[in-house]
């Protein structure tokens with residue numbers, strides 16, 4: 001038994017007071033999770049190029065991020081340290097566990113909203129890459145009760161519906177709008193459900209896919225579709241792809257993502 005600083009009397013058993021203090025010190029500095037080892041260099045190269053493409057295509061600016069799951073471990077993912085995506089190099093890529101704890105941080109700043117990525121990977125084993133952005137044409141559809149729907153076959157991945165995440169339902173009426181902890185990330189991932197894209201009211205959107213190239217395709221064409229839909233709504237009532245057309249077109253497009261990728265990659269690597 002020992003009288004503690006808090007005034008309470010605690011039974012520390014055989015561990016003793018010094019042992020308890022040492023255990024508390026160890027708990028306070030919980031060891032970083034272990035690395036799953038190096039990724040396929042081609043995966044990291046795609047992730048770096050994707051950062052540059054998303055800027056070049058107007059999906060991200062100084063803000064926004066893209067991640068990919070580790071090719072050797074379902075419970076790890078890669079994402080840049082906190083910086084503008086257009087400036088990312090392979091040296092800036094960090095490994096995270098699915099609680100979004102960096103493996104080898106070495107003093108580098110990490111994205112506040114990294115929980116978006118870890119929590120979606122937890123709920124969606126099929127997802128291998130995620131983009132979070134504030135692309136401007138999409139945000140009106142997050143803030144107005146007009147659904148984002150597929151205008152043409154290229155954006156057919158929007159066919160199954162695009163849910164909207166309302167942060168007030170989880171964080172109350174006075175949040176800073178950021179997905180800054182695991183609980184908010186989990187709530188967003190739950191709203192995303194099985195869909196490829198979800199909107200975030202007053203904030204932006206997330207896109208999820210089976211590869212870096214697929215998720216870049218989806219993030220770019222979500223923005224393009226939002227521009228086209230807004231234009232169509234000024235003219236009249238659009239006829240969208242129905243669910244059957246969207247499902248069939250998505251199947252076709254999923255085999256064609258390398259075509260725009262090669263073009264977008266050449267634009268950012270030729271500079």
Ligand SMILES: [Zn+2]
Nearest residue numbers: 113132203204
């Ligand atoms: Zn954000």
